[in-house]
Amino acid sequence: MARTRLIIFSDLDGTLLNHENYGWQQAMPALKRVEEAGIPLILNSSKTASEIRVVRQQLGNTDPFIVENSAAVVVPAGTFGNESEQIVHFGASRTEVLKVLEAQRASGARFRGFADMSDEELAQFTGLDLESAARARQRLGTEPLLWEGSEEERVSFEAALGAENLRLVKGGRFYHAMGIFDKADGARFLQNKYREQYQELYGDERVTAIALGDSPNDQQMLEEADIPVVIRGVNSSEVQLPSEKHAMRSLKPGPEGWNECVLNLLFEYGY
Numbered sequence: 375m376a377r378t379r380l381i382i383f384s385d386l387d388g389t390l391l392n393h394e395n396y397g398w399q400q401a402m403p404a405l406k407r408v409e410e411a412g413i414p415l416i417l418n419s420s421k422t423a424s425e426i427r428v429v430r431q432q433l434g435n436t437d438p439f440i441v442e443n444s445a446a447v448v449v450p451a452g453t454f455g456n457e458s459e460q461i462v463h464f465g466a467s468r469t470e471v472l473k474v475l476e477a478q479r480a481s482g483a484r485f486r487g488f489a490d491m492s493d494e495e496l497a498q499f500t501g502l503d504l505e506s507a508a509r510a511r512q513r514l515g516t517e518p519l520l521w522e523g524s525e526e527e528r529v530s531f532e533a534a535l536g537a538e539n540l541r542l543v544k545g546g547r548f549y550h551a552m553g554i555f556d557k558a559d560g561a562r563f564l565q566n567k568y569r570e571q572y573q574e575l576y577g578d579e580r581v582t583a584i585a586l587g588d589s590p591n592d593q594q595m596l597e598e599a600d601i602p603v604v605i606r607g608v609n610s611s612e613v614q615l616p617s618e619k620h621a622m623r624s625l626k627p628g629p630e631g632w633n634e635c636v637l638n639l640l641f642e643y644g645y
C-alpha cells in the first residue's frame with residue numbers, strides 16, 4: 375500500500391521558532407527528516423514575505439509560504455510547473471488597502487501607517503534594526519497603523535473600512551487594515567494545488583495535512599488540517615481542538631514540542 379502523502383503547515387513565532395530568541399535548533403531532528411522525506415513544509419505566519427524569506431533561507435526551505443496571516447501565498451518558480459515566482463492574493467492587495475486608507479484620510483481620519491513611516495521611524499518606534507524595519511514595511515496585503523484620532527472616530531473609521539470590504543483588526547501595538555481572509559485560505563489553496571500535482575504525478579490525490587500552531591490566531595488553520603497540532607505556549611490553552619479529528623497537543627513548548635510531535639507523526643505514517 376502506498377504511503378500517505380503528508381503536507382505540513384506551520385506557524386512560526388512560538389511554534390517552530392522559540393518565543394524568546396527565535397531559534398529552531400531544537401526542531402532540527404524533525405526538520406531534517408521532513409526534508410529527507412520530501413514532505414512540503416509550508417511556513418504560515420503574520421510575518422511579511424521579506425521576513426519569511428530570511429527564515430526560509432536559514433532553514434534551507436524551498437517550499438511555498440503563506441504571508442501576513444494569509445493575505446497572500448508565495449509560490450516559488452518550478453513548484454507547480456510555474457516558470458516564475460507567483461504571488462496569489464486572498465482579499466484585497468495592499469495597493470487596494472492603501473487606496474481606501476488615503477480616501478479615509480482625505481475625509482479626516484487621523485492615523486499613521488507603515489506606508490507613512492520611513493524605515494528609520496519604524497525602527498525607532500519598534501526597536502527593530504533598520505534592515506528588519508525595511509522588511510516589515512514590504513507588505514502585500516495588510517497595513518499596520520497607529521490610530522491618532524478619538525475612539526469614537528475609530529469606530530466610524532472601522533465602519534467605513536467595512537463598507538469597502540476591509541477589516542480593522544487590533545494587534546499588539548498596531549491596528550491592521552486588511553481584506554477579508556483568514557489564516558486557512560492560503561493553506562486550503564496549497565492543499566488543492568498539491569492534490570492536483572499528486573494526481574498528475576502518481577494518480578493518487580490523497581494528502582494528509584498536518585498543521586501546527588500555538589495560539590488562537592492559528593485556530594482556522596488548525597481546523598482546516600486533517601491533523602491539528604497545538605504547540606504548548608502562553609496562549610495555547612485558548613485553542614479549541616475539534617474532537618472528531620486526530621488532534622494532538624505537545625507537552626513541550628515551541629520548537630521542542632514541534633520536534634516531538636512531528637517525529638511521532640512521521641513514525642506513525644511510516645516515514
Ligand SMILES: [Mg+2]
Nearest residue numbers: 385387388588
Ligand atoms: Mg504563533
